[in-house]
Structure formats: structure tokens, C-alpha cells
Amino acid sequence: MNEILIAVLILTGVGLVAGILLSYFSKVFYVEEDPRIDQVENALPGANCGACGLAGCRDYAKAVASGKDIPACPVGGPETAKKVADIMGSEAGEVEKKVALVKCAGTTERTTRRGQLVGIHDCRSASLIGGNKECRYGCLGFGDCNEVCPVNAIHIYAGGVAIVDPDACIGCGLCVKACPLGIIEMVAVSRKLHVLCSSKESALAVKKACQVGCIGCKICSRKDSGFIVEDSLARYEGTENSSDAPFVCPNNVIVDTRVYSTKEFIESASAMEHFNSEKETYKEKERQEKAAAAAIAAEKKKAAAVAPKEVAGKEKDEVVPTKETAQISSVKEVDKKEEKSDQISDSTPVSNSGKED
Amino acid sequence: MQYLLLAINSVLIGNLILSKFLGICPFLGVSRKVSTALGMSMAVLFVMALASTVTWVLFYTLLKPFGLEYMRTIVFILVIASLVQLVEMVIQKVSPVLYEALGIYLPLITTNCAILGVAIDTIEKGYNFIGMLVYAIFGAIGFAIALLLFAGIRERLETSDVPEAFKGAASSLIVAGILSLAFMGFSGLVPG
Numbered sequence: 206m207n208e209i210l211i212a213v214l215i216l217t218g219v220g221l222v223a224g225i226l227l228s229y230f231s232k233v234f235y236v237e238e239d240p241r242i243d244q245v246e247n248a249l250p251g252a253n254c255g256a257c258g259l260a261g262c263r264d265y266a267k268a269v270a271s272g273k274d275i276p277a278c279p280v281g282g283p284e285t286a287k288k289v290a291d292i293m294g295s296e297a298g299e300v301e302k303k304v305a306l307v308k309c310a311g312t313t314e315r316t317t318r319r320g321q322l323v324g325i326h327d328c329r330s331a332s333l334i335g336g337n338k339e340c341r342y343g344c345l346g347f348g349d350c351n352e353v354c355p356v357n358a359i360h361i362y363a364g365g366v367a368i369v370d371p372d373a374c375i376g377c378g379l380c381v382k383a384c385p386l387g388i389i390e391m392v393a394v395s396r397k398l399h400v401l402c403s404s405k406e407s408a409l410a411v412k413k414a415c416q417v418g419c420i421g422c423k424i425c426s427r428k429d430s431g432f433i434v435e436d437s438l439a440r441y442e443g444t445e446n447s448s449d450a451p452f453v454c455p456n457n458v459i460v461d462t463r464v465y466s467t468k469e470f471i472e473s474a475s476a477m478e479h480f481n482s483e484k485e486t487y488k489e490k491e492r493q494e495k496a497a498a499a500a501i502a503a504e505k506k507k508a509a510a511v512a513p514k515e516v517a518g519k520e521k522d523e524v525v526p527t528k529e530t531a532q533i534s535s536v537k538e539v540d541k542k543e544e545k546s547d548q549i550s551d552s553t554p555v556s557n558s559g560k561e562d
Numbered sequence: 563m564q565y566l567l568l569a570i571n572s573v574l575i576g577n578l579i580l581s582k583f584l585g586i587c588p589f590l591g592v593s594r595k596v597s598t599a600l601g602m603s604m605a606v607l608f609v610m611a612l613a614s615t616v617t618w619v620l621f622y623t624l625l626k627p628f629g630l631e632y633m634r635t636i637v638f639i640l641v642i643a644s645l646v647q648l649v650e651m652v653i654q655k656v657s658p659v660l661y662e663a664l665g666i667y668l669p670l671i672t673t674n675c676a677i678l679g680v681a682i683d684t685i686e687k688g689y690n691f692i693g694m695l696v697y698a699i700f701g702a703i704g705f706a707i708a709l710l711l712f713a714g715i716r717e718r719l720e721t722s723d724v725p726e727a728f729k730g731a732a733s734s735l736i737v738a739g740i741l742s743l744a745f746m747g748f749s750g751l752v753p754g
């Protein structure tokens with residue numbers, strides 16, 4: 206008992222003496238530092254992630270205080286930039302907070318496998334032999350990104366695809382470097398539409414490998430010009446964030462993060478069901494709108510056609526009636542919009558054409 | 563005579579880095595430039611002499627009388643950590659340039675096993691006070707020689723045409739191995 210007491214006392218004593226001496230000498234050897242360094246450091250997120258390119262938040266603060274022109278802290282976002290700027294008495298540069306996004310939705314059941322992977326189970330090794338998925342751009346799901354994430358914002362759920370939790374992500378970008386396939390991207394938080402695919406393969410190869418791959422059909426770019434299709438792969442760079450865009454994609458590759466989180470969109474069957482029913486509704490509406498638009502156009506054409514009808518030649522007469530039948534049918538549609546457009550367009554032409562004749 | 567032999571022994575034959583493999587971290591970390599290597603060596607020399615003295619005194623006045631020899635590692639770590647803090651403050655005040663140059667490696671002296679290794683070694687080998695001082699100072703000089711040699715070679719490597727596969731760390735480690743091999747040649751210098 207005594208021995209333990211002595212041991213504890215001596216260790217505590219040595220520690221105490223060392224502590225007292227240190228605090229004394231820290232006063233003696235106090236170095237005048239720019240007080241702004243401390244202020245800036247306090248304003249920073251303090252994650253010491255190194256995303257700014259410096260060794261840590263302290264180094265960043267020093268660099269800022271010494272007047273170096275360095276990019277704003279990518280983690281802190283505009284708030285931090287403003288705070289830092291206030292301390293330094295300068296203008297804050299515009300900085301938009303970015304979070305990581307794994308651009309792949311190819312869960313196990315949606316993708317074709319090349320075979321069983323035997324060997325070291327990490328993405329780096331797996332990517333050397335081309336991965337275990339048919340798609341070369343498909344998330345391997347061994348979690349190299351998760352490994353480097355300082356805040357544990359990346360998870361791999363049942364689908365075997367890495368998914369970033371955008372609320373937890375601090376935007377350090379380490380996972381982007383860690384991913385051997387390069388399918389993680391930093392995206393601005395204001396961007397709500399994302400193409401969850403990285404495959405630059407041709408449409409045929411994508412179809413073979415994955416049910417949810419981008420085939421580069423460009424339908425989305427017609428809906429929202431913010432979509433850019435290159436190398437048979439779409440990406441979104443617009444600011445419009447058209448909420449209809451996800452519905453036009455034939456392979457359901459586009460997620461609208463205002464409606465579903467990426468996790469729900471990739472993992473949850475009920476979310477998919479919901480999305481599909483929404484898509485159906487949208488398609489229905491679109492069909493009706495198209496019909497309505499066609500009807501209005503027809504109306505105009507008819508009005509225009511009535512006047513020169515007498516002048517028109519025989520050949521034209523033959524064509525006009527058939528066209529008009531369709532047009533008339535769509536006019537009716539507008540009147541009873543509740544009715545199914547299919548039925549109308551299917552049934553009416555017959556009767557109409559009869560009338561016309 | 564006895565101390566001279568001890569000095570030669572600790573500089574060349576029992577070189578801390580190249581034959582005892584202590585302090586590899588700064589050996590590889592701050593050997594990019596001769597100037598920073600010199601700064602690091604001086605910091606290590608200072609800390610090593612100071613730490614060994616303090617730990618030696620502590621051991622023989624405090625630990626041994628109370629029969630607490632088994633506690634030496636933890637007490638030494640405590641002492642060394644505090645000393646490094648102190649050295650850091652002093653250097654920051656006296657030479658900000660050196661402070662900048664050493665950067666992260668200065669606090670890393672805390673975990674430099676060469677320091678703790680020497681402190682424990684002096685106790686293990688039962689040196690008296692002067693023996694301990696000679697061992698610590700010349701041990702640090704041996705550390706400095708190895709570090710400076712290595713830094714000099716690396717500076718040259720930087721500008722020479724190294725095959726792609728050997729660039730950077732690979733060639734550095736090979737050089738370290740060859741350097742260690744060369745120091746093995748001193749082993750017959752002191753008989754016994």
C-alpha cells in the first residue's frame with residue numbers, strides 16, 4: 206500500500222513540478238504573436254483536415270494573418286470566410302460549401318458482377334484487377350473512402366455502395382483522393398440535382414452492366430440545359446435545379462436531393478416506389494400537356510386552314526382531313542381533361558373521321 | 563581514456579541511428595536539407611544532454627532510494643515531454659527562423675525514441691554522472707553526424723537522375739541502409 210502511495214506521489218510530484226516550471230517559463234519566453242492568429246484560429250472549424258493545403262487550422266490562421274492570399278477555408282463555408290474577413294478587415298471571397306458525393310447508385314442487385322473477388326478487400330487493390338463489377342466505374346464498396354473520412358460521414362449500407370451523409374460531411378475532400386476510381390466528387394450544397402453515375406461507357410455496355418447507369422441519351426439536357434452530356438455521361442452544372450428533370454431519365458439516374466436523400470434514393474425500396482409513382486404521374490401529366498399543346502396548335506392551324514381551304518389543291522384536301530381528325534380529338538381532350546387521354550385519342554379518331562367524311 | 567573510448571563508441575560504433583535504429587523518424591523526416599538537419603541535430607543535442615542529466619539525477623535521487631526503478635520509463639517520458647516543451651519555447655524566442663524550419667519536428671522530439679533510449683541506456687549500463695554526460699553528448703553528436711551525412715546525400719540525390727521507381731523515399735531508404743552498412747565497418751575500432 207505504502208509503495209503504491211509513494212509511487213503515485215512521486216509521479217504526481219514530478220508532473221506538478223514540470224507543469225509549474227513550464228507555465229513559469231512560458232511567461233519568461235513569451236513571444237509576441239499577431240493576436241489575429243488566435244482569433245482566426247478560433248473562427249475556423251478546427252478540424253485540422255488539411256483541405257486548404259496547409260498542415261492544420263493553426264497554419265492556416267498564420268498564413269491568413271501574415272497577409273498571404275490563400276483560398277478561403279473550404280470546410281467552414283461562407284460563414285467562416287466572413288468571420289475571418291471581419292478579423293482581418295478585408296472582403297470575404299465568395300466560397301460555397303461543398304460536400305462529397307459518390308457518383309454511383311449501382312447496388313449489388315442492380316449491377317452485373319464479374320465474379321467473386323478473392324484477395325485483399327480494399328478498393329485500391331480491387332481496382333488494380335478491374336474490380337468485381339462489370340462496370341469499371343462502379344463503386345467497389347470496400348470503403349477506402351470511409352477509411353480516410355475524418356468525421357465518419359461515409360457509410361456502406363446493404364447495397365454495397367458508399368454513400369456520403371451530406372449533413373455530416375465537412376467537405377475536406379480526402380475521400381476524393383482516396384477513391385481509386387475517381388467517382389467521388391465535391392459538389393456545391395446549392396446543387397440539388399445529381400447524376401448518380403460515373404460510367405463513360407457506351408449505352409450498350411452500360412445497359413449490360415447496370416440497371417441504373419447513365420447511357421448518355423441527352424433527354425435530361427433537353428429538360429434542363431444545366432445537364433451536360435459528354436463521353437456518354439451526363440453531369441449537372443446548372444443552377445436551375447428543375448424538379449422535373451429526375452423524371453425524364455429513362456434509367457432513374459438523376460436524384461433530386463430536395464425530395465430524397467441519396468441514401469434513400471439508392472437504398473430504400475419504398476423511396477424508389479414513391480419515385481416511380483411520381484414519375485408515372487409526371488409522365489401522365491406530360492402526355493396530357495403535350496396533347497393540349499397539340500390541340501391548341503391544331504386550333505390555330507384549323508383557323509388558318511379554313512380561309513385558304515377553297516384555294517387549296519386536291520392533293521392537300523386528302524391530307525387535311527386525317528390531320529384534322531387528330532386535332533379535333535385533342536381539342537376534346539382539353540375540355541374533359543379528367544378523362545384518360547389514351548382512351549380519347551384511341552376512340553375519337555374513328556368517329557371523327559366518320560363525321561369528316 | 564575510458565571516456566574517450568566511450569565517446570568514440572557512442573559516435574561511431576554504437577551510433578544511435580545507424581546501429582541502434584533509434585530516432586528514425588527525424589532521420590527520415592528532417593533530412594531533406596542540411597540546414598534544417600543541423601538545426602534538428604542541435605535541438606536533439608540540447609534536449610538529449612539536458613534530458614539525460616535530469617533523468618539521471620531524478621533516478622538516483624528519487625527513484626532508486628524509494629525502490630521505484632520500475633517507474634523510470636514513465637517518469638522519463640514525463641520529464642522529456644516537459645523538456646521538449648521548454649526547448650520549443652526557448653527556440654521560438656531565440657531563433658524564430660529555426661523554429662519555423664523545424665516546424666512539426668520540434669514537438670516530435672518528444673517522441674524521439676533516441677532521447678528516451680539514451681536516458682534509459684545510461685541507467686541500464688550504470689554510467690556515473692560524467693559517463694552519462696559523455697554518452698549523451700556524444701550520442702547526440704553521433705546522431706548529428708548520421709543526420710547530416712544523410713541530408714547531404716539526399717540533397718545531391720534530389721538533383722541527380724534517379725530511375726523513376728527509386729525516386730523519393732525508395733532511394734532514401736536504400737541510402738540509409740548503405741550508410742548503416744558503412745557504419746558497421748567501425749565495429750572493430752574499440753576492442754571488447
